[in-house]
Amino acid sequence: MPRDELGILSEIKRSYIMRRLKEGKRSDDRNLDQFREATITPNYIVRAAGSSMVTLGKTKVIAGVKIEAGEPFPDTPNQGVLTTNVELLPMAFPTFESGPPNEMSIELARVVDRGIRESKMIDLQKLVIEPAAKVWIVFIDINVLDFDGNLIDACTLASVSALKTAIVPASSIGGKDFTVPTTCTPISVTMAKIGDSLVVDPDLEEEQISQGRITVTTSEDGHIKAMQKGDVGFFTMDEIKKAIITSSNVGKSLREKYFG
Amino acid sequence: MGTVSDIKLIDEKGLRIDGRSPEELRPIKIETDVLNRADGSALIEWGGNKIIAAVYGPREAYPKHNQDINKAVVKARYNMEAYSVDERKRPGPDRRSMEISKVISEALESAIMVEQFPRAQIDIFIEVMQADAGTRIAGLTAAAVAVASAGIPMRDLVTGCTAGKVDGHIVLDLCKEEDNFGQADLPIAVLPKSGKVVLMQMDGDMSVEEFDQATGMVMNAIKRINQIQRDALKNKFETSTGEVGE
Numbered sequence: 001m002p003r004d005e006l007g008i009l010s011e012i013k014r015s016y017i018m019r020r021l022k023e024g025k026r027s028d029d030r031n032l033d034q035f036r037e038a039t040i041t042p043n044y045i046v047r048a049a050g051s052s053m054v055t056l057g058k059t060k061v062i063a064g065v066k067i068e069a070g071e072p073f074p075d076t077p078n079q080g081v082l083t084t085n086v087e088l089l090p091m092a093f094p095t096f097e098s099g100p101p102n103e104m105s106i107e108l109a110r111v112v113d114r115g116i117r118e119s120k121m122i123d124l125q126k127l128v129i130e131p132a133a134k135v136w137i138v139f140i141d142i143n144v145l146d147f148d149g150n151l152i153d154a155c156t157l158a159s160v161s162a163l164k165t166a167i168v169p170a171s172s173i174g175g176k177d178f179t180v181p182t183t184c185t186p187i188s189v190t191m192a193k194i195g196d197s198l199v200v201d202p203d204l205e206e207e208q209i210s211q212g213r214i215t216v217t218t219s220e221d222g223h224i225k226a227m228q229k230g231d232v233g234f235f236t237m238d239e240i241k242k243a244i245i246t247s248s249n250v251g252k253s254l255r256e257k258y259f260g
Numbered sequence: 261m262g263t264v265s266d267i268k269l270i271d272e273k274g275l276r277i278d279g280r281s282p283e284e285l286r287p288i289k290i291e292t293d294v295l296n297r298a299d300g301s302a303l304i305e306w307g308g309n310k311i312i313a314a315v316y317g318p319r320e321a322y323p324k325h326n327q328d329i330n331k332a333v334v335k336a337r338y339n340m341e342a343y344s345v346d347e348r349k350r351p352g353p354d355r356r357s358m359e360i361s362k363v364i365s366e367a368l369e370s371a372i373m374v375e376q377f378p379r380a381q382i383d384i385f386i387e388v389m390q391a392d393a394g395t396r397i398a399g400l401t402a403a404a405v406a407v408a409s410a411g412i413p414m415r416d417l418v419t420g421c422t423a424g425k426v427d428g429h430i431v432l433d434l435c436k437e438e439d440n441f442g443q444a445d446l447p448i449a450v451l452p453k454s455g456k457v458v459l460m461q462m463d464g465d466m467s468v469e470e471f472d473q474a475t476g477m478v479m480n481a482i483k484r485i486n487q488i489q490r491d492a493l494k495n496k497f498e499t500s501t502g503e504v505g506e
Contacts, residue, residue: 103359103361103362106359107358107359107362110356110359118463118465222467222468223468224471225463225464225465226462227446227462228363228460228461228462229363229457229458229460230362230363232366232370233458234370234457234458235457236455236457237457240457240475244468244471245468248468
C-alpha cells in the first residue's frame with residue numbers, strides 16, 4: 001500500500017472508521033459486504049479488439065485487449081496464449097512513478113490473470129490457428145487512471161468485460177473474424193481486514209488501515225478458482241472460510257448485476 | 261495447473277505417482293547456519309527441493325527514503341538459479357519471482373517484531389538451487405528458521421505447506437508431476453502456535469468442501485514441519501557448545 005503525506009490517515013479518520021465498523025457500517029455508509037457502485041463501459045476504445053472502462057467508486061481503470069497471431073508456448077502447443085499486464089499510471093496517485101512494473105503492479109496483474117486463466121473463462125483451445133506453430137495471443141493491458149482502493153476487483157471487472165466484447169481478427173489472415181470464445185464469468189472479490197471485520201471492496205482509506213487483504217475469485221459453479229492473501233497481517237482459518245462464502249455470494253450478485 | 265495429460269497420478273490403491281499416500285509429506289531436512297557471513301542462514305531439503313535462505317540485519321535501511329520511522333522494513337528476495345529447473349531459467353528476477361518475494365516478505369513481516377527496529381531493514385535472500393514443486397513454501401519455511409537463527413525477535417516461526425487437487429483427490433505436498441498436471445494448488449503458511457494464516461494463494465479449481473479438506477490436511481502437516489524447524493534450531497545450540505572459545 002503506498003503511503004505518503006496523503007497516505008497517512010489521521011487518527012481522527014482512523015477512529016471514525018473503526019467506530020462506524022462497530023456499528024456495522026462503513027465511513028461511506030456502505031454495509032460490510034457492499035461493493036461500491038461500478039460503472040462498466042465496454043468498447044470504450046474502438047481501436048482495441050475489446051476494451052472496457054470501469055469505475056469502482058473513485059477508482060478508474062481501463063482494460064484493452066489486443067489479439068495477435070504468434071507462437072504457442074512449447075508445453076501447450078494446442079492452446080492460445082493469454083498475457084495480462086497492469087500499469088499504475090503516474091496520474092493515478094501522487095507516489096506512482098513511471099518505469100518498469102513494480103511488485104505492486106506485478107502482483108495485481110498476476111492475481112487478475114490467475115482468476116481469468118484458472119476459471120478457463122477463455123477457451124484457449126479454440127484459439128489455435130495451426131497446432132504447435134501459430135495461435136492467437138490475447139494481450140490484456142490494464143491502465144490504472146485513478147486510484148481509490150481495490151484495484152484487483154476493478155481490473156478483473158474491466159478485463160472480464162473487455163474480453164466479452166473482444167473480436168479475434170481472423171480476417172487479417174484470411175479467415176473470418178469471431179468473438180473470443182468464453183465459457184464463464186469469473187468475479188474476484190477482495191476484502192480487507194479491519195479490526196475483527198472483513199470489509200468488501202475496500203476504498204483507499206480502508207486499505208491504509210487494513211491488517212491484511214484477501215481476494216477470492218469464483219465463477220458460476222461457486223468453486224474457488226483463485227485466491228490471494230496479500231499485505232502484512234494474518235487471517236484465521238475461520239476468517240478465510242467466511243471470506244470464501246462472502247466472495248461467492250457477492251460474486252453471484254455482481255455477475256447478475258453487471259453481466260446478467 | 262490444468263495442463264491436460266494422460267499420466268495417471270493416483271493408482272488403484274490410492275497411492276500417488278511417487279508412491280506416497282494422500283497425506284504423506286516428502287522427506288524434509290533443515291540445517292541452520294550453513295553460511296559464514298550471513299547473520300543467519302538455513303538450508304532446506306524438501307523432496308527434491310534444495311534451497312538456502314540467508315538473513316542480514318537488522319541494519320540501517322538504505323536508500324534512506326525506504327526507512328520507516330516506526331518499524332523495520334522486511335525485504336525478502338526469492339531467486340531461482342538458472343540450473344534449478346529442467347529447462348534453463350533465464351537468470352534474474354521475473355514477474356513470478358517478484359510476486360513470490362512480495363508474499364514471502366509480507367508473511368515474514370507478520371511474524372518478526374519489526375516495531376523494535378525503526379529505520380532498519382532486514383534482508384532475506386532465498387536461493388532455489390534445485391526446484392521440485394513447492395519452492396515458495398519450502399523457501400519461506402527455511403527463511404523463518406534463518407531469521408530465528410539470526411537472533412531476530414519473532415512472535416512465532418512461520419511454517420508452510422501445500423495442498424492440492426490431483427485426479428480429483430485432495431492431497432498434501434504436491435510433487436512436480438502433481439504440480440504440473442494437477443487441478444489445484446494451495447500453498448499456505450501460518451504462525452503455527454496460533455494457526456494464523458500469513459500466506460495463502462490458490463489457483464485451479466476447488467469446491468468449498470475440498471478447500472476445507474485441504475486446509476485440514478495442511479494444518480495437520482504444519483505441526484510436523486514446525487517440529488522439524490524447531491529441532492533444527494535446537495540442534496544449532498546443542499552442537500555449537502563444543503566450539504566455544506575456539
